[in-house]
Amino acid sequence: MSSQSPKGKVAAPSDSEVLAKLESLAKKLVEQMESGVPPYLVIPVRTMANTIWDRKRKLLVLGPKTARREFFDIGESKRFMQTVLMLSLIVQARREGDYPTIRELYYRGKRTIKYTDERGNKASEETWDDQRESNAVIQDIEVATGLLREHMGVTHDAKGRIVGNMIIRSKGDEIDLSKMGSGAWGIPSFVDKIEILRVEADYVLVVEKGAVFEKLNEEEFWKKNNCILVTGKGQPDRSTRRMVRRLWEEFGLPVYILTDGDSYGFYIYSVYRSGSISLSYESERLATPEARFLGVSPSDIERYELQGFTIKATERDLKRAKELMNYPWFKESKRWMEELELFLEKKEKVEIEAFAKHGLKYLSSEYIPKKIKNKQWII
């Protein structure tokens, strides 16, 4: 991976760098074959057992364990073939300037291989049976090359929205994110290809809920409070996380996460901050280890007199909260443990919208700015 990009500049490797990395993986195989070595790939292991909590960097990262995937090992040859097939599809897409979705890559590589087996019988094998198999080898290629699939031009259903005092350049267009009217800029799949030309804001406010984003945007919260307003619409996608990370990393902006006061919301904060177990190899690029949880916290229920405006937690909520208490980044935070214990004790969750009890401007005029001013976030 290329070293840290200069502030705000395009953070992605160029198309030719990407192609070179992918091709070099394939070239190794050719060299092995030419020198008579049974072909193999070395792939970092993406299991939970090889996922490490890096306390210093406050990130979930992939451990050092790798596996050799041998072509001549009968148990691995199919996965080997799938990896090489996917590699060829992605290389071809990059050479031809295509931007496939992961679902398209599945269909593009799907076919029946017919062959004669060791007993002379006709047999056939599907390249892959479902998308889980093709997705898994995309991830293998990501970890083997150190490239994200976004660098390889693979698109996804990008959900995020952003608005605020910042100017970016994307595909040659200079876009002023403070001039989006009632709307917002829809964050695309490839955030690393964006040049961030200028940011004039005091902080980034990430709101879980799309409807709350709409309300705050319509109220021009970001203008009145000089912040960048972002939503990932629930569990954020990779590009929303990457955008938030870049604003923190390259511009040093504090990042505040505002979710519902329930296990699901706490987990969304956790993903923004530390990464997810299934994508731990991407945390270094996607996580924002200094993100702060602004609310809604279980202790806010009493502090803001929201009793009677809560929802009974389900068994699933409580189970999830107990799981969170075992995550090191929660476990090592005294404040978080207090909040999670309170959640388990009271068995009540509370939504962002509940502040409407105190008036429709309370959230934007009181709760958010005062919590930030009084440093009442949790980390």
Next chain:
Amino acid sequence: MSSQSPKGKVAAPSDSEVLAKLESLAKKLVEQMESGVPPYLVIPVRTMANTIWDRKRKLLVLGPKTARREFFDIGESKRFMQTVLMLSLIVQARREGDYPTIRELYYRGKRTIKYTDERGNKASEETWDDQRESNAVIQDIEVATGLLREHMGVTHDAKGRIVGNMIIRSKGDEIDLSKMGSGAWGIPSFVDKIEILRVEADYVLVVEKGAVFEKLNEEEFWKKNNCILVTGKGQPDRSTRRMVRRLWEEFGLPVYILTDGDSYGFYIYSVYRSGSISLSYESERLATPEARFLGVSPSDIERYELQGFTIKATERDLKRAKELMNYPWFKESKRWMEELELFLEKKEKVEIEAFAKHGLKYLSSEYIPKKIKNKQWII
């Protein structure tokens, strides 16, 4: 409702018009009380029995049936109270320039009313027990006033994205939707407040899937094919539908809908085109009765040699398809009935991404442009 707005201009009633309409509803109640008449509201009935298929206009619309909601009818007094409560919340929000979500209106109006009952016992009643009750009275106010909740400043989680050769004005910002880089303009809740200044495009292409939108946008499909590209990300929200409708109504652009080839996709087309039963009172503003279904149709499976690239339809898919065959706007279309019968016969669904079988550019270079050129859409 004010008459047809001039081409592209702001299509919404002004804030003062909205306020006047809402207040006049309340004033009627005051006049009734002052003249000694037991207060009542006249509300159009939003049941399926009062939903009519307007064959001429090709729209689902609300029928003529209305109901009197009487304050002194013990069975209706709670709903009467809820309606008046919601009316007061919305009037207050408009007077103070607030943009609540429907969830906030629920919380804003939620409280316990304590009273002494007819036997002298202390009793209490919740204003509403859950959001279904508060949402229902918002809809009542919509049909009673002829205003959409968007006109009343109520926000929702807006999902849609749009990009293409058009310039709009929103909140004073002039926004060029052909200069969004890799991203797109996120369509906000209040589409009627947008001025559409200029549209230079041959048609509107609405794609169901967000990931396919990303791919086509990255490929600059809209630039190469001079169209406006829109996604509602699955089942579209009200504002995406409104935007598509405005482009058709005010600029006369043909609208093509591209979905997966399954009952869910066909229903999405149906909602864009004819409206939904639960929101039939809004069809006149949200539906695009001349929208054309571009694909993927069941007969495309053979035509484009996608056999083996399909997915087995579930019982639910088949049940849904049978239901669609009873909708008049499908029933009255010979082509649609053929396609739905083929779907039920073959029991196979097919995704947009399956065209990747023929190459990653096939969808954008062959399927979409040729289907349009050869007029192979279905209506």
